Amino acid sequence: MTSTGVAIACDDVSLTYSAKSGAPVEALRRVSFRIDPRQVTAVIGPSGCGKSTLLQIIRGLLTPSNGRIRFIEAQTGAAASTPQMATVWQGFNLFPWRTVADNVAFGLEVTGIPRQERIERTRRCLAQVDMAGFEAKYPRQLSGGMRQRVGLARALVMKPDVLLLDEPFGALDAQTRLVLQEQLARLVEKSGTTAVLVTHSIEEAILLADTILVMTARPGRIAAEMRVALPRPRSLSTTHLTGYSSLFDQIYRLLRDEVVKAMIETESA
Amino acid sequence: MQDEPPIVSEMAPSAAGLLQKSMQKLGEPRILGWLAVAFVLITWEVAVAGARLNPIYLPRPSQILIALTMMFSTGGLLSDLLATLARIFGGFAIALFAGTLLGIWMATSERVSAIADNFIAALYPLPKVTLIPLLIIWLGTGGPFMLAISTLGAFFPIVINTVLGIRQCDTGLILAARDLGATNRQVVRMVLLPSAIPSIFAGVRLGLGVSIILVVAAEMVVGKVGLGARLYLAGQVLETEQVFAILIVLAILGVAVTKAQDGIDVWLNQWRLS
Numbered sequence: 001m002t003s004t005g006v007a008i009a010c011d012d013v014s015l016t017y018s019a020k021s022g023a024p025v026e027a028l029r030r031v032s033f034r035i036d037p038r039q040v041t042a043v044i045g046p047s048g049c050g051k052s053t054l055l056q057i058i059r060g061l062l063t064p065s066n067g068r069i070r071f072i073e074a075q076t077g078a079a080a081s082t083p084q085m086a087t088v089w090q091g092f093n094l095f096p097w098r099t100v101a102d103n104v105a106f107g108l109e110v111t112g113i114p115r116q117e118r119i120e121r122t123r124r125c126l127a128q129v130d131m132a133g134f135e136a137k138y139p140r141q142l143s144g145g146m147r148q149r150v151g152l153a154r155a156l157v158m159k160p161d162v163l164l165l166d167e168p169f170g171a172l173d174a175q176t177r178l179v180l181q182e183q184l185a186r187l188v189e190k191s192g193t194t195a196v197l198v199t200h201s202i203e204e205a206i207l208l209a210d211t212i213l214v215m216t217a218r219p220g221r222i223a224a225e226m227r228v229a230l231p232r233p234r235s236l237s238t239t240h241l242t243g244y245s246s247l248f249d250q251i252y253r254l255l256r257d258e259v260v261k262a263m264i265e266t267e268s269a
Numbered sequence: 270m271q272d273e274p275p276i277v278s279e280m281a282p283s284a285a286g287l288l289q290k291s292m293q294k295l296g297e298p299r300i301l302g303w304l305a306v307a308f309v310l311i312t313w314e315v316a317v318a319g320a321r322l323n324p325i326y327l328p329r330p331s332q333i334l335i336a337l338t339m340m341f342s343t344g345g346l347l348s349d350l351l352a353t354l355a356r357i358f359g360g361f362a363i364a365l366f367a368g369t370l371l372g373i374w375m376a377t378s379e380r381v382s383a384i385a386d387n388f389i390a391a392l393y394p395l396p397k398v399t400l401i402p403l404l405i406i407w408l409g410t411g412g413p414f415m416l417a418i419s420t421l422g423a424f425f426p427i428v429i430n431t432v433l434g435i436r437q438c439d440t441g442l443i444l445a446a447r448d449l450g451a452t453n454r455q456v457v458r459m460v461l462l463p464s465a466i467p468s469i470f471a472g473v474r475l476g477l478g479v480s481i482i483l484v485v486a487a488e489m490v491v492g493k494v495g496l497g498a499r500l501y502l503a504g505q506v507l508e509t510e511q512v513f514a515i516l517i518v519l520a521i522l523g524v525a526v527t528k529a530q531d532g533i534d535v536w537l538n539q540w541r542l543s
Contacts, residue, residue, distance in 0.1 A: 061447055086448065093445035097463050097540045107449030110459070138540040158449065 005074045006083045006161060008035040008058060008194070012067035014219075015053060027053050029219040030067070035211075037074050037161075040188055040195040042205035045215030046255065046262035051198045052090075054220070055164050058196065059085055083161035083194075086154075090167035092147045094139040094154070100126070101135035104154045125153040128187065145176035152184070156191075163188070165197040169204065181207055182235055189232060202251050206244060207234050214254045217262040224254055328510040336510035337517060346499065350518060353495040356412075356484045360419020361477055368424045368476070369469060372431025373457060376465075382432070393425045397483055401490060410491040415484060422483040423476030427469065434468025435461045466537055474530055481526070485519065 015028040027050040035041045043051045056062040058069055060082070071080040086107065094103050101122050108118045126132050129149040139147055148168060155163060168184070169177040185208055188195050199205050205212050206228055214224045230243050238244055294300060310330045317329045324332060340346035375382040400421060408414040438461050446460045488497025496515055503511035 056444070059448060061444060087445070089441060089445060091441050093439070093441040095442060095445075095460065095463070097466075099540075106446070106451075106459075110446070110449060110451040110455045140540065154449070164448075 005037045006080045006194075007037055007072045007074045008162065008196075009070040009072055010034070010054075010058070010067070011070060013054070013057060013064045013069070014066040015050065015057065015062070016065050026219040028057075028064070029221050031220065031222055032067075033213055033222055033225065035194060035196060037194050038192045039210045040197060040208050042197045042199055042209035042212045043215060044199055044202065044205045044212060044251065044255065045220060046217050046259040047200065048218055048262060049215045049258070050218060050220035051215055052166050055087070055166050055196060055198050058162075059087060059164055084158060085162040085164060086156070086158040086160040087164040087166060088148070088151050088155045088168045090170040092139070092144075092151045092171070094147055094150060096139050098138075099135065100131065100137050100139070100142070100150050103139065103150055104157050106154065107158045121157050122153075125157040126150075128156065129153045129183070143176075144172050145180060148172060148180060152187075156187070160193060163193050163195040165195060165199075167198055167200070170200075177204075178236065184208065185232075185234060202248055202255070203239065205251070206230070206247055207238060212251065214251060215258075217258040217265065223258065226251065325507050325509050328513060332510045333513040333517070336508075337514035340499075340511060340514055346515075346518070349495050349499050350522075353484060353488065353497065354522075356415040356419050356488075356495065357477075357480050360416045360421075360484070361423045361480045363416065363420045364423035364427055364476060364480070365473065367420075368427030368472070369431050372428045372465075372469070373435060373461065375428070376432045376435035377457065377461070389425065389428065393429065397421050397479065398486055401487055405491060414491075415487060415495075418483045418487045419480045422479035423473075426475035426479065427472040430468045430472025430475075431465060434465025437468065438464040470530075470534060470537060477526060477530070481523070 010031055010033050013028055013031045016024050016026045018024045031054065043054060045051050053062060057064050071082055072078070073080045095106065098106065104122045104125060105118045108121060123132070126135065129152050131146065131149050131153060134142065134146070139150065142150070152168070169180055172180065181204055188208070197205070197208055209228055212226045212228060213222055214226070215221065216223045226247065228247065230238055230241060295304065314329050314331060317327055371385065375385050397418065401418065404414050404417055408417055442460050442464065443456055446456050451459060484495070485497040488495035489501040492498030496519060500512060500515040503515065
């Protein structure tokens with residue numbers, strides 16, 4: 001197992017950024033939570049609530065205006081060093097001038113992994129996401145679903161302790177989405193990595209997550225934290241369980257008011 | 270028209286079919302283009318010969334061709350051509366290196382951009398031929414002057430297009446690279462630069478064109494060797510065939526440069542195709 005048992009603590013994180021025109025925007029307000037190792041945590045909320053921003057703060061690509069992210073050794077409670085993290089993006093963000101294999105190998109290349117190992121690990125990860133045989137293709141030649149498989153392989157090849165998923169299936173059609181959700185669920189269950197999934201699909205959150213954080217409309221705060229006790233492995237048939245529908249309704253009620261709030265604000269803005 | 274008797278085509282399929290086929294071939298755009306060139310040259314040859322025009326005004330294409338071969342075989346035109354090429358591509362290489370570097374620097378640093386912006390805004394629209402007198406005062410008329418004028422021509426389009434290309438880079442790609450552990454340097458080399466290449470190459474096209482113009486113009490003014498110098502000299506002594514011959518060399522140079530650029534463009538943009 002690659003997982004190191006590092007928990008992520010988000011302490012009182014706020015982010016306000018200055019917009020080019022007008023008043024500064026408060027994206028996140030005093031967000032606190034804890035993510036246990038080897039757990040899948042879904043962050044769900046209305047559009048523009050700062051959930052993707054939160055992911056970038058965890059990754060260290062953005063610095064919060066207040067508060068901080070801490071990494072903790074789960075057993076001892078001692079401070080841990082930053083774990084290996086990798087992100088899968090909504091817009092895929094594949095390098096269009098690189099082939100599939102070169103895209104997947106990018107992270108290994110910049111961190112100085114020797115060529116032979118790069119090729120070997122790239123090949124293995126592409127096979128894991130059923131993309132063997134597409135090494136020499138360019139992203140433009142692939143469908144959306146295939147591109148996101150490459151995006152997933154590019155993250156997995158880094159052997160991340162923490163996998164960050166930023167609406168990974170947001171740009172895909174409904175059928176492709178179902179297939180990839182199941183595939184991802186299996187991959188995460190098998191590898192035992194910690195995963196943080198940002199989504200606005202309640203179904204996706206329930207199918208994939210152990211814990212769901214529901215966020216409010218901007219400025220984003222944590223409205224509720226819920227455990228998903230449904231049995232694994234989960235699949236489409238999970239949606240027929242009674243536990244599923246009651247959880248769905250509960251989250252939906254919480255979200256509905258926030259979504260309406262977000263819509264009103266967008267219209268008045 | 271459509272009522273051509275069917276018997277004819279049945280009875281003489283080979284002759285009629287062949288004629289039709291060759292007519293079709295002549296109508297193909299590529300061949301048509303060359304046919305037009307041949308037509309103009311032949312008309313020119315016949316008309317000048319028929320009208321007994323003084324070759325000082327308009328020599329015949331055949332005379333020009335003879336002058337051209339003579340100049341290459343015994344007149345040392347090859348060394349002039351090489352001198353001109355060295356000046357163009359020497360200056361261009363300097364401009365490509367310095368221009369891309371400054372462009373990257375400007376695009377990634379607001380301060381550098383602020384400092385360089387006003388100078389570029391002032392110098393870019395200035396016709397570079399107007400700098401010839403000043404450069405002669407500073408550098409004389411030798412090699413350094415020729416390199417400087419060529420560099421100046423290509424530099425600005427390359428800088429401006431590099432800045433544009435890098436600023437247009439998808440921020441998602443930069444985030445992805447940083448997420449995968451790329452340092453700032455690696456982001457520049459492996460993300461910003463490759464994504465800006467189509468734009469940089471557009472600047473290269475513009476810049477190389479300006480370099481060619483400037484070098485030939487500078488050679489015409491002060492050069493002792495080079496195509497521009499030969500052109501000017503031939504004009505002064507009314508060697509009109511030679512003037513035409515050098516114009517042909519310059520035209521072929523232009524075509525060769527354009528074709529080479531097209532080839533490089535296709536090669537650089539493989540990932541955009543299909």
